[in-house]
Structure formats: structure tokens, C-alpha cells
Amino acid sequence: MLGFTPPEWAYVATQQTAVEVPQGAARTLDRTIRLKPLTPLRANGGVTDKRIHALVETAVQLLMEGASHNPGVIHRLDKADTRDGLVGLQTLADLGAPYAMLLYERFLGRPFAGHRDSVSELVGDILESAIETVLAEAGISFRKTKRAERIAGFDQAPDFIIPDEFNPRIVIEAKLTEDDGTAREKVTRVQHLGALSLQGRQMDEPPRFEVIACIAGRGFKVRRENMKKLLLATRGKVFTLSNLDRLIDCSRLSEFRSK
Numbered sequence: 001m002l003g004f005t006p007p008e009w010a011y012v013a014t015q016q017t018a019v020e021v022p023q024g025a026a027r028t029l030d031r032t033i034r035l036k037p038l039t040p041l042r043a044n045g046g047v048t049d050k051r052i053h054a055l056v057e058t059a060v061q062l063l064m065e066g067a068s069h070n071p072g073v074i075h076r077l078d079k080a081d082t083r084d085g086l087v088g089l090q091t092l093a094d095l096g097a098p099y100a101m102l103l104y105e106r107f108l109g110r111p112f113a114g115h116r117d118s119v120s121e122l123v124g125d126i127l128e129s130a131i132e133t134v135l136a137e138a139g140i141s142f143r144k145t146k147r148a149e150r151i152a153g154f155d156q157a158p159d160f161i162i163p164d165e166f167n168p169r170i171v172i173e174a175k176l177t178e179d180d181g182t183a184r185e186k187v188t189r190v191q192h193l194g195a196l197s198l199q200g201r202q203m204d205e206p207p208r209f210e211v212i213a214c215i216a217g218r219g220f221k222v223r224r225e226n227m228k229k230l231l232l233a234t235r236g237k238v239f240t241l242s243n244l245d246r247l248i249d250c251s252r253l254s255e256f257r258s259k
Helices: 006-016 023-035 047-065 085-095 110-137 180-197 224-234 241-246 252-256
Strands: 160-162 170-176 210-216
Touching (some): 006 023, 006 047, 023 180, 047 085, 110 160, 110 210, 170 252, 180 224
């Protein structure tokens, strides 16, 4: 009824209750129930029980409240059965609703997910556009790569190369994710760039190029180990939208500033 994916539900439950619900735990619960929908879950008073109670409590609260109405913003609960909270639910429970009004993710699976996938690049462009603005305002020459573009010397092209691909001195990876599994994959990509920067170098020699990671999204907040790996791979050069104004001054980009 919420139309949330398990990781999204877990995230909101963690935000609204005092119980931490990992995304992986929510996925496991979802899979267990889908495989054996008629098998009751055992209540043993453990951490799983607390997580289930947090998930249910959050879902009930959201369904009772319904969607908030902000001009220009589409609320996730702005659907026929959840738009008006408890009043709307009671009305549809009594009168019923045409199935066509209820076409959202938890009923059909892919339609909403397909839309989310189609706009994921547009969402990611917010971070990349912010980086472009910072670089341009400082007068720094850069090469922004295209999706799946092949760049000599890189098996996977970074998002930005400074000053260009012929003389890479700094590379920037811009990563946005709302999922912890995807965050882990993107951390691995940054780690690979860090290892690539050290190839052919002696122990006392600096890296061939500096690796910078600019990240956004709740996916990076889930596992501290991911952030540790990211900080080590970039030697601390990790930035978010909130501190992107320090990108130039706190990295080798300051050497290329012309404004």
C-alpha cells in the first residue's frame, strides 16, 4: 500500500522511530514473506521483532497521515488509496476502487521502478552539474566524460578528468545512490581508481593523479565500512553537496585555478 521498496521502507522507519532498520534486514524480511507468505514469523522478542514493529508502526502512521500537498512536488503517497489518509482508506474499503487507479510498484513491480530507473540519470545530473559549476567558476579546465565512454589508460572512465585525458592530474567520481548495495559497488569503483593512480609508482612517489569522490544520497550513510574505504581510497578527498564549496581549496584543484 505504501508503494515503497524494502530499503526505502527501512530508511523511513529508521528516521521515524528509535529503531535502526538496515536495508539488508528489510530485504531479507521481504524475501522471507514472499517465499512463504502463509508461514507466521516467530516472535521471540529479539532484534527482528523490534524491526518489524518499527516497520509496521511507520507504515500505519504514514497511511493515516496521507500525502502532504506541496505545489510542484509529487508526494510518494499521492495515490488513490493513500492520498487522504485514514479517511480515504475507509472510503475505498467500503466502496472499492478501479484497479487502474492502483497501478503502482507494490502491485505490478516494474512500472514505478522503470520510471525510477529512467530518471536516475537526471537525478545524478544534479551532483554533476554542481561540480561543473564549481570548476567553471574557478576557471579550471576539465574533461567531462560521457556514459560508457572509453578513455585511454582507464578501463572505466571517471566522470571528470582535470585538466584532460592526455595529462590526467585529478579525477573526480560523482556518485549518487539511495541503496546501500549500489553504494558498495560505487565505492569499489573509486577504490579501483585509487589503485590505478598508484600503478608503476615507487613507495615514496606520489600517485599519478589525485582521486576525488563527490557523493550524495542515503545509500552512503548505511554502512560505515563503505565510508572508511572511500576515505582511504581518496586519501580523505570526499565531498558532498553540503561542502562542495570547499572542493577547490581542499584538493589539488587549487593548483589549476585561474580565476
